[in-house]
Amino acid sequence: MEARIITDRRQWNEFVRDTPTGHLCQTYEWAEHGEDVAARDAALRVGVLDGERLVGAVLLLRSTFGRVPGALYYAPRGPVVPDADGPVLAELMHAAAKLARQRGGFALRVEPNMPDAEPQWAAAFARLGFHPSDHVIYLRNTWILDIRPDEKQLLADMQTTWRYNIGKTGRSGVTIRQGSGEADLDTFYRLQTETAEREQFYLYPKAVFRDMLAHYSPEAAERDATAILTLLIAEYEGQPLAATTVATFGTWAWSMHTGITGDATARKLRPNYLLQWEAMRWARSQGCAFFDFRNIPEVLEPGQPMYGVYEFKKGFGGFFHRNMPTMELVLNPLIYYPYNWAVDLRHNLRARGQKNAAAPDAAHSEAPSKGETAQVETAP
Known part of the structure; x- marks a missing residue:
């Protein structure tokens, strides 16, 4: 070797x-x-x-x-x-x-x-x-759903409220379409920005999402055997309410980044339920067997950070994975140990100031932060 x-x-x-x-x-x-x-x-x-x-x-x-x-x-x-x-x-x-x-x-x-x-x-x-x-x-910790059963069974396995919200949102006139081009990227990023400002998490530059859509295009997948990333947009009477990206690679799909409008009237339509359901349907159409909702909190107890995120994902059915x-x-010990000590100190200081911080809502965008500057550091 x-x-x-x-x-x-x-x-x-x-x-x-x-x-x-x-x-x-x-x-x-x-x-x-x-x-x-x-x-x-x-x-x-x-x-x-x-x-x-x-x-x-x-x-x-x-x-x-x-x-x-x-x-x-x-x-x-x-x-x-x-x-x-x-x-x-x-x-x-x-x-x-x-x-x-x-x-x-x-x-x-x-x-x-x-x-x-x-x-x-x-x-x-x-x-x-x-x-x-x-x-x-x-x-x-992540939450995973086996999407191999047919759609009727997947809906039956969801919590009643989730299944009801999916149907009601569709009957209310909310539609889901695949996005493409710079205008739809702008729409997605505007919704991401609204969510990031509302929920106080770090938002990656638009160039990151543009590159992901380009690098994981169907053409790139055909050429390089890489993943496919698609953008889905929920609209009502032509107005965007929410948007998400979902990636597929082999038999796996991942719910990536989601943004939802802060408009109270629009949010009453609960577009995020139908949006995630259509993401699952798209993943099934790509031959995927498992849908990874990605991060859920370390402590699965009410009142803990991100517990609402966990409840939203859990409602679609599935299982816990750790x-x-x-x-x-x-x-290099001479650099690593002082660096490690400094990171621990910074984490402890930030944790004291974040005890009362709100967790992301059911739009379930993850809450990334830059480098070593927060208790949990994430990547796109």
Whole structure:
């Protein structure tokens, strides 16, 4: 076996798509969103080849932090390997650590798409020197729906209010259409902006969403075997009420980013229920088997942050899934430990000021923040 940088997009994406531990966030294009050219160019795509066959892969994003020397290399929902006990994981992570260290990396952070219910994964990383970390980018808990049953059964499995709201919204004249072009991107971003201002979460620049729609277009998927991202817009009498993006890759779909108008009259129509239902229907049309609603809170109790988000997702039916812990490998102790201490201090100070902060509402846009500046750090 040989570990090296991989430049073949299609080879990379086909492997990630077809491996059970693969994920949208490990596609070749995930590092290419946004206007930070330096960050895009600094991403590492490390693979292990058995002859000509790719058998392991990890996409590493490079993050820098102000005056902190060096960089943190981060694998969003990676690495992608077939099993915990074979030689591929060790070969891959040794190569990734070497390449990151050569480029000034002081740590590797991984958040694998591997279930917490299978402890052999965490044990395998521990044998390689990784340790659990509280500095998370993606929350460990997600809500997933099996969308293989027919539509009648899916509706029957929903909570009564959810099923009723879907039907009532449609009968009220709300329609859902696929968006395209700059005008629809503007509509989506305006709704995202309204939601971000109302719910107080960080909003990515419009260029990030423009790039995602371009990099995950049907044409790109056909050429490079990558994901497809679509934009869905809910309208009433020609006026946009809500919009969402949903991605498909292999047999999986992900609810990505949602914005909903703050207009009280429009919100009474409850467009977000019908919008999510149409997102599921679109995912089914793409051959998907599972619909990932993405993040739900760490503490599933009323009154806790994001509990309303959890209740909204749960109402569609489905099941709870928990990923293994975020883990880190120290590459340069002289930088890593002071950095870690500073991040912990900043988190604690911010947490004191956020005890009474409102959680996002049922529009369920996630609440990302920049870099290391909040208790939970997320990515697009």
